[in-house]
Each structure stands twice: as structure tokens, then as C-alpha cells.
Amino acid sequence: MAASAVLKSANGPRIERVLALAGDPAAPAWLHRALLDGVQRFVPRSPDGEVLTAVIPVEPKTLLAMAAAKDSPDAARATQLLASLKWPGKPGLKTAAVVPLTPAEQALFDQGAAQFATLCAACHQPTGQGLAGLAPPLVNSRWALGDERILARIVLAGKTQENMTMPAMKAVLTDEAIAGVLTYIRRSWGHEAGAVAPKVVADARAAVATREEPWNDEDLAQLQRMFSPRRGGKRREAGTQ
Template sequence: MLLRTAFALAVLSLLIFAQRARSSSGSQSSTAPDKKAPAVQPLSLAEQARFEAGKELYAVICGACHQPHGNGQEGLAPPLANSEWATGSEERLIRISLQGLRGPIKVSGKTYQQEMPALAILEDEQIAAVLTYIRREWGNAAAPVDPKTVARIRAETAKREDAWTEAELLKIP
């Protein structure tokens, strides 16, 4: 477990460095998917604050792989924009965030093989924030994530040491 945590911290450090380097070089793309967003329930003040915090966390932790526009990178990281995984079961998404993901996963009709590191070092509020952002940005219209749900799933999966596979996640409603 210590090795996995050290690995996750190293990956996060690299992602932060890559994101800062990309930001300073001006090579970021700000184009969002060209799709009209469906009508969604407005966020409460607390949820909006969580969304804004998630936007900042996403830029530092997730954006290097999944890109600022949420379209991912071919062969590296799947898209989060218009993704059935991002807008589907929040329980699956929380588990991916807490324990990571390994093996092939099919997203928007394409298969991705790269591993996603666990982000369990983040607090429940931080995971809820970044997932709320992902579920509500780029035309995504899913419900926000509550930190209490993250805490419950963290407790339920506390003894899990392995990253999730697509097959395991698909068994979770």
C-alpha cells in the first residue's frame, strides 16, 4: 500500500509539473465539444462552490491526461466530455477515483489500455469536487457528487488494494 501511495504521489507530481509547463507555454486548447448541453437542475450554492473547487483540482490533477477540454488523449486517457463513464453511475466513478483503474476500458466506442492511479490521498470533499466538475462540464449534465457518498464508498472499499477493472465496475449499479 505504501508503494502504491508513493507511486500515486509521484504521478500527481508529474501531472502537476506537466500541467504547469503546458499552461506557461500557451499550448492549452480551450475548445469544448461542440454539443448543446441538455437542461439540467441548477446547482445549489454549496454545489456551485464544490464545482468551482473541482475545476481547480481538475486543472492540476486530471487535465494533463484528460486535457483541459475533457476530450482525453488518443491511446492515453479516455474522454470525460460526453462520456457514459463520467455521467453514468457516480458510485463507479468514485471507486475509480479512490482505487484507480487497470486493464482495458471502453469509452465512447474506443478501448483504452492505460492505468489510472488511485487518488485516495485526496479528501472526500476534494474527490466530490473534481467529480462534480467532471459530471457538469463540457456538456455533461449529471448530478453533482456529495462528499458523504464519497465517504461511504471509501469506507465500503477501504480494504481494497487493487485497481478496478471495467468488468468489476460494470457489476456496480
């Protein structure tokens, strides 16, 4: 698995093994560069190219050691990468730890990564930044990182925004395949949102079974209100909206 994909998985032991290789003096220089390239690809960028911050669940001890070794040819690059990463316990950082994926969720993530590359990346791009006039960014998207029930409905029935329309996927992908894609985008590009279970997608599929029109932002805002807690702690189901 590529270094960037391992980092996206938020799997602490895997990340530690990959980063250890990047600092292994016995490993060839080309491997060091390739692994550091993978870390750099993991760090998201804004649509205008600004470097953003990515989250990992473990302290990157190897990168810290590389940055501290002033005689290392990779010291400057390691220092630059560290500035774009945050992790639990990083000095000066107040953040909750990223909850690692369970084995079942990791399997969904891996399946979703492959499905995203095949079906989604042409429009949304491997970086999640989208393409102007074709597909909006997924990085830091309020819909991608929000209520998973709404996100599932978007993928199932499609969405229109300005002059862009995402087609409905309910006749194309299974519940498990959609859950995998959603888990992937919610844990990629520095995202920390939770995995999406196939049951969530199955429930959403039943709710939108008769819907023929894609969602728009006004529709989705209404869904948000319907899913918000009401007095007495109850929630209203969105039905076939």
C-alpha cells in the first residue's frame, strides 16, 4: 500500500512502520524519497494550492528524528512535513485523538479507496479537490463530514450545485460499496469523521426509493433540520425527501 494510503487509513501501527522505513539508513535513498513524497501527497491543499494540515493518530517519531538530524539530507524536508501534520500530544496542539478504524471499517476503507479511484476520482480528483465546473471539492466539505445519513442520501439520489450535477448511484453501487466510498472520503485528506456502516446506506436507500430528482442545497438544509434533535430528544426521519 502506498505511503499516502497508509496515512489516510489512520492505522497507527501501519503508519509507524511506513515512517520507520523512511528513516531506515539501510533503505535506499530512492525509497526514502518515495515515502516522503507519499507523506507530502497525504497533506491536503486548498483549491488555490495552499498547504493545509493533515491529522495522524501517532507521533511521527521518525520524522522528528530526521528533522533533528541536521546532517541528514532529508532534515529540511522532514521539518516542512512536520509543520503540516498534527497528532495527539503535539506541543501546542489541543485536539482529540483520531479513533482508529476497526478491522471491518478498515476493510470498508480499502474497498472504498479502490471504488473511489475507479468511479469518483475523475471528477472529484484523487486529491479530493474537485474540478471547477465539474465537481465540487470533498476536502473539508460540510456534506462529506456531516451527518452520514444525509451524505448517503446525496450519493444515492445525486446532487445538483450551480451548473454541476452528480448522478444518482442507487442503481449503480451496492450499500456496502457506497459505505466504503463514504468511509474513504471521511477518513482521507486529513478528515477525521467516522466510518459509514452499510446499514446506514440501506436505510437511506429505502428512504429515497421513490425520489427521482437530485438533491440541492435547499433540500439538504431541510434534511438537516429534520434530522436535528427536537424537543423531547426525538428526531424526525426524513422519509422520501
